[in-house]
Amino acid sequence: MSAQLLQFLLSGLTVGAIYALVALGFAIIYNASNVINFAQGEFVMIGGMAAAAFIDSGLPLPLSVLFSVTLATLVGLLLEKLAVEPARGAPVVTLIIITIGASILLRGLAALVWDKKIHPLPAFSGEAPIAVGGATLLPQALWVLGTTLATVAALWWFFNRTLTGKAMLAVSHNRLAAQLMGISVSRVLAVSFGLSAALGALAGVLIAPISFTAWDVGVMLGLKGFAAAMLGGIGSGPGAVAGGLALGLIEALGAGYLSSAYKDVFAFIVLLAALVFLPNGLVGRRAAERV
Amino acid sequence: MSAAAQPSASRRGFLALALIVALLPLALPNNYTYEIAIVVGLNAIVCVGLNLLIGYAGQISLGHAGFFGLGAYGTAILAARYGWPPALSLPVSVLAVAALAWLVGRPVLRLKGHYLAMATLGLGIIVSVVLATEDRITGGPDGMAVPPLWVTGEKSWYWIVAGTLLAVVWLAQNLIDSPRGRAWRALHGAEIAAGAVGIDAARHKLAAFVLSAALAALAGALSAHYAGFITPSRASFLHSIELVTMVVFGGMASTLGAVLGAAVLTTLPQLLAVFKDYELVALGALMMLTMIFMPRGLVPTLEKALDAARRKPR
Numbered sequence: 001m002s003a004q005l006l007q008f009l010l011s012g013l014t015v016g017a018i019y020a021l022v023a024l025g026f027a028i029i030y031n032a033s034n035v036i037n038f039a040q041g042e043f044v045m046i047g048g049m050a051a052a053a054f055i056d057s058g059l060p061l062p063l064s065v066l067f068s069v070t071l072a073t074l075v076g077l078l079l080e081k082l083a084v085e086p087a088r089g090a091p092v093v094t095l096i097i098i099t100i101g102a103s104i105l106l107r108g109l110a111a112l113v114w115d116k117k118i119h120p121l122p123a124f125s126g127e128a129p130i131a132v133g134g135a136t137l138l139p140q141a142l143w144v145l146g147t148t149l150a151t152v153a154a155l156w157w158f159f160n161r162t163l164t165g166k167a168m169l170a171v172s173h174n175r176l177a178a179q180l181m182g183i184s185v186s187r188v189l190a191v192s193f194g195l196s197a198a199l200g201a202l203a204g205v206l207i208a209p210i211s212f213t214a215w216d217v218g219v220m221l222g223l224k225g226f227a228a229a230m231l232g233g234i235g236s237g238p239g240a241v242a243g244g245l246a247l248g249l250i251e252a253l254g255a256g257y258l259s260s261a262y263k264d265v266f267a268f269i270v271l272l273a274a275l276v277f278l279p280n281g282l283v284g285r286r287a288a289e290r291v
Numbered sequence: 292m293s294a295a296a297q298p299s300a301s302r303r304g305f306l307a308l309a310l311i312v313a314l315l316p317l318a319l320p321n322n323y324t325y326e327i328a329i330v331v332g333l334n335a336i337v338c339v340g341l342n343l344l345i346g347y348a349g350q351i352s353l354g355h356a357g358f359f360g361l362g363a364y365g366t367a368i369l370a371a372r373y374g375w376p377p378a379l380s381l382p383v384s385v386l387a388v389a390a391l392a393w394l395v396g397r398p399v400l401r402l403k404g405h406y407l408a409m410a411t412l413g414l415g416i417i418v419s420v421v422l423a424t425e426d427r428i429t430g431g432p433d434g435m436a437v438p439p440l441w442v443t444g445e446k447s448w449y450w451i452v453a454g455t456l457l458a459v460v461w462l463a464q465n466l467i468d469s470p471r472g473r474a475w476r477a478l479h480g481a482e483i484a485a486g487a488v489g490i491d492a493a494r495h496k497l498a499a500f501v502l503s504a505a506l507a508a509l510a511g512a513l514s515a516h517y518a519g520f521i522t523p524s525r526a527s528f529l530h531s532i533e534l535v536t537m538v539v540f541g542g543m544a545s546t547l548g549a550v551l552g553a554a555v556l557t558t559l560p561q562l563l564a565v566f567k568d569y570e571l572v573a574l575g576a577l578m579m580l581t582m583i584f585m586p587r588g589l590v591p592t593l594e595k596a597l598d599a600a601r602r603k604p605r
Binding site for chain 1: 539
């Protein structure tokens with residue numbers, strides 16, 4: 001394997017891991033509420049921007065990360081309580097516009113509370129690149145990959161081994177039946193928004209030392225996460241991770257070998273092809289429509 | 292509203308719109324207000340078409356700014372780079388976009404719901420990136436100059452856009468009351484049931500998609516010649532979202548609602564500009580509040596309130 005190819009694969013996996021975290025957020029909210037949350041990218045932005053602000057105010061890095069993820073989680077809970085809950089049962093387009101409105105609102109607030117400048121974040125453990133078989137790897141990329149791996153493992157444990165996680169799966173399968181078994185659907189909804197926001201913010205903090213952060217980074221990251229979730233098959237956890245990594249690799253290889261200006265386009269062309277030829281995503285189940 | 296009363300109601304709505312459009316110049320004091328009225332009209336043309344697709348045929352599109360941008364760049368490139376007269380480049384550009392929409396619509400419209408939303412969103416992003424990147428033809432992110440149409444000046448443009456808008460509204464209202472419109476509503480309600488009574492769902496969806504794309508391209512081409520300059524931002528994802536928001540805000544499945552939605556959401560940012568830094572916050576909050584409290588949109592909600600008031604015994 002040439003060093004160049006290895007380099008593209010490594011950077012593709014790093015970005016792909018971030019897309020996977022955002023896509024997991026989409027999937028969790030979609031499963032609990034059938035809502036596609038277009039404000040998902042703003043959680044990524046809040047994570048990065050808040051962490052940068054906390055560090056500027058003199059807090060140590062671990063505390064800054066903790067506080068910024070907590071802040072985003074609170075925003076996620078508020079979004080669910082104030083905007084999604086009151087509109088329950090509204091048509092799909094209406095819900096899409098509510099979450100787009102929320103993303104515009106959050107972007108505006110971020111520009112007001114912080115500013116419209118681009119903020120760097122210090123790397124978690126130094127900037128010295130590590131040589132891997134002729135390619136180089138930033139220590140921060142290891143943080144991204146490791147944290148994503150740990151998060152996916154933790155999520156697996158949460159959804160398969162805890163009562164709350166199982167309740168969330170039950171609601172995603174059949175909301176009414178879950179409710180009849182005594183599961184509080186409104187609590188499941190709240191948890192799903194909080195959890196997705198935390199995942200998004202984590203992604204934002206992890207990627208900020210590599211690609212910087214700003215008040216408007218959420219738009220593209222959110223769309224890529226949505227694309228990754230769709231590529232994997234919406235609502236599927238393993239699908240979201242696979243979709244995210246695939247999207248990251250496609251982008252890195254396309255940008256490296258074909259054209260860096262069209263980086264964003266390759267992802268969407270592959271996505272369109274996948275949607276047309278595999279209408280249920282990579283691992284999505286074939287849905288039967290009830291008439 | 293009973294089915295028999297509908298034609299006369301839409302006819303009344305059309306006359307009211309025509310009257311407003313004809314009298315509006317009396318209330319427009321300067322060129323700046325004319326400019327806003329023209330932009331409202333152009334957005335309304337897109338929204339009336341998009342409403343046929345979203346509100347009647349029940350198919351979402353988050354990429355219509357792509358067709359708007361292609362229509363604009365098509366006529367701009369033919370006129371500026373190849374020296375075509377705008378009277379020829381404009382219709383050719385609109386027809387070419389319609390043909391393109393027909394080609395991509397066939398595979399894409401087989402998708403449903405969120406998958407269709409994602410596919411149209413992807414199409415729109417591909418168009419906007421291509422327009423921003425092929426700078427030798429399109430001028431890149433900085434945009435390009437567009438030769439003027441045979442008319443100039445805000446007042447003549449107002450009448451061109453107003454006339455086009457009225458023609459488009461008239462066309463849409465007639466289509467909705469035709470067998471085609473009934474087929475759209477049938478497949479919106481229940482696609483399988485519509486198929487069972489002999490409605491070719493794929494063909495009718497494609498017709499709505501192509502027509503709405505052509506109208507978006509028409510508005511795009513007109514706006515390019517009117518402004519004399521275009522940038523790829525007109526084809527961006529955010530512009531697509533603005534267009535869908537106008538349709539839903541005004542009220543889905545209401546042609547006049549689409550016009551009203553375009554009018555309110557085009558003028559609103561001008562009014563919100565007084566909030567300066569708070570503009571985005573105000574816009575986002577407004578979008579959320581209207582959708583939470585009026586999920587069916589402005590016009591249907593008002594109609595229902597009027598209806599209820601009329602029925603109340605005195």
